[in-house]
Amino acid sequence: MVMAQLIVAGKNLGPHPVVVPIRSTEDHRPLPGITVGDLGPKFGFNAMDNGFLMLNHVRVPRFNLMQRYITVSRQGEVSRPANIDPKVTYGTMVYVRAQIIRTMSQTLARATTIAIRYTAVRRQFAGKSDKPLAPSLESPVLDYGMVQHRLIPLLAQNYAMFATSQAFLQHYEKCMHELNNGNYASLKELHATACALKRWTSDVAVRGIDTCRHVCGGHGFSQFSGLNEFFGNAYPNIIWEGDNYVLSQQTAQFLVNQVRALRKGVRVEDNQTTRYLRKHLVSGHLPQRPTAWGAAIESLAADATAQLSLLSFRAAAMAAELTDQMDANGRSWNRSLVSMQRLSDAHSDYIVAAYFRAHIATLPGASPLLPILNKLATLLFLYVLSQNSSDLFRLPSAAAFTGAQVSRAEELLAAVIEDVREQAVPLVDAFGMSDSRLNSALGRSDGNVYDNYLLWAMQDPLNTQDTGEEVRRVWFDKYIKPVLHSAETSKKNAKL
Numbered sequence: 001m002v003m004a005q006l007i008v009a010g011k012n013l014g015p016h017p018v019v020v021p022i023r024s025t026e027d028h029r030p031l032p033g034i035t036v037g038d039l040g041p042k043f044g045f046n047a048m049d050n051g052f053l054m055l056n057h058v059r060v061p062r063f064n065l066m067q068r069y070i071t072v073s074r075q076g077e078v079s080r081p082a083n084i085d086p087k088v089t090y091g092t093m094v095y096v097r098a099q100i101i102r103t104m105s106q107t108l109a110r111a112t113t114i115a116i117r118y119t120a121v122r123r124q125f126a127g128k129s130d131k132p133l134a135p136s137l138e139s140p141v142l143d144y145g146m147v148q149h150r151l152i153p154l155l156a157q158n159y160a161m162f163a164t165s166q167a168f169l170q171h172y173e174k175c176m177h178e179l180n181n182g183n184y185a186s187l188k189e190l191h192a193t194a195c196a197l198k199r200w201t202s203d204v205a206v207r208g209i210d211t212c213r214h215v216c217g218g219h220g221f222s223q224f225s226g227l228n229e230f231f232g233n234a235y236p237n238i239i240w241e242g243d244n245y246v247l248s249q250q251t252a253q254f255l256v257n258q259v260r261a262l263r264k265g266v267r268v269e270d271n272q273t274t275r276y277l278r279k280h281l282v283s284g285h286l287p288q289r290p291t292a293w294g295a296a297i298e299s300l301a302a303d304a305t306a307q308l309s310l311l312s313f314r315a316a317a318m319a320a321e322l323t324d325q326m327d328a329n330g331r332s333w334n335r336s337l338v339s340m341q342r343l344s345d346a347h348s349d350y351i352v353a354a355y356f357r358a359h360i361a362t363l364p365g366a367s368p369l370l371p372i373l374n375k376l377a378t379l380l381f382l383y384v385l386s387q388n389s390s391d392l393f394r395l396p397s398a399a400a401f402t403g404a405q406v407s408r409a410e411e412l413l414a415a416v417i418e419d420v421r422e423q424a425v426p427l428v429d430a431f432g433m434s435d436s437r438l439n440s441a442l443g444r445s446d447g448n449v450y451d452n453y454l455l456w457a458m459q460d461p462l463n464t465q466d467t468g469e470e471v472r473r474v475w476f477d478k479y480i481k482p483v484l485h486s487a488e489t490s491k492k493n494a495k496l
């Protein structure tokens, strides 16, 4: 299937899928005009034989154009079925991105399980942690603040990702049902949010796996950690199905267009994005008297609704600011790209938090899971604040945070992280990753890291009785013995 620009009578109708036979059905050799091959080894994902393809004056019958949504007649007339939005083919891309969002949760869960189990077992230094089991006992490295700050927010992001992926797939199915009934109203927002979430989840997962490798110290570098080959295989998710930086432009463009429509008083579709833009912006502009969000960080940390309101206000303010810069200040698209990726992530921070909170709200009021899940959601919120303080300082007038408020948010975050650390191991156990799936000597469910590591290492041919001994004997005879037992060495030894 080649995605090719469809040009009819000089008019470019955009990329469309065309079936292009590559090899002969007689002898499997490339057809005339086709050069094809494997594109060589990659950083990971080598089980997939990605290829290169060159087409030189290749012609295919008109019949090979996929014609569900467009038809070109023999006379070159272009027609589309009634009531079809040309952007309907975005639906397939959205589906693949929704799948990426789902697999990223599982991929990251594999890494956080290994890293949290290992750092709970690995001990280094006595007398340095705040809660030592005994003064003489070395502490598990997971008790060190810096290890916790690298792993525990990742764990909260992982939980939020699972909730987001489920909710977004349901949202996708609902929208596709509408699309199949000829209602395309939800398509643009679905596409924009799929781009944002694909970017957010794959960025968090890929950079998170790397953090998990690093946090395991030297053992993280071993193939027995289960984190290395797997990292290479997960990595392309930040590139394929649209490079993450390019995807952010799709989301930002949609948000800016909605702000422009609100400013013009044009009707916008009702969806989760326009709902928050409408809520916070007055006719598409920032309100003159915004809520003072930063007033009491403690009350924000205790109020899920206020947290969502602040996250959506931040995204709306950034969308309005970017629209001002482009429309009022004439800033070019290219010079807006940095703001666009920040805006896309602010949008995701809100959507992910909203899906996570909505998922938690489905649990019965007496569920024993509620306290820890709420804690994770608050942790995620405080983490967003601490990572994006420059956005908080820039919020309009009364809404802007002060330095003291940001410091307080950081203190609260540190306290919640320390609190969640106590349950970190059961929280990753709950992901239910089997030992065979983890394929890791460090992250096994029995916590028997060193015995398992040694067991695996002893299976290496260099450590086995037959091959290892034999290799060493040959090397000794060939290279070491002639030096150790040469006449010159014997003379030197005799003198000593």
Ligand SMILES: Cc1cc2nc3c(=O)[nH]c(=O)nc-3n(C[C@H](O)[C@H](O)[C@H](O)COP(=O)(O)OP(=O)(O)OC[C@H]3O[C@@H](n4cnc5c(N)ncnc54)[C@H](O)[C@@H]3O)c2cc1C
Pocket: 042, 045, 050, 236, 239, 240, 241, 242, 243, 244, 245, 246, 337
């Ligand atoms: C392992 C692997 C498997 C793949 N499998 C498939 C497959 O099966 N089918 C398939 O069709 N494709 C496949 N791809 C291709 C993949 O979808 C593309 O590589 C990806 O979409 C990025 O496009 P590109 O390589 O052309 O990057 P480029 O567009 O060349 O981007 C290079 C750099 O320029 C930046 N950039 C480009 N344009 C802009 C812009 N307008 N504004 C700002 N920055 C920009 C990007 O951010 C990037 O950093 C695969 C890729 C990988 C790595």
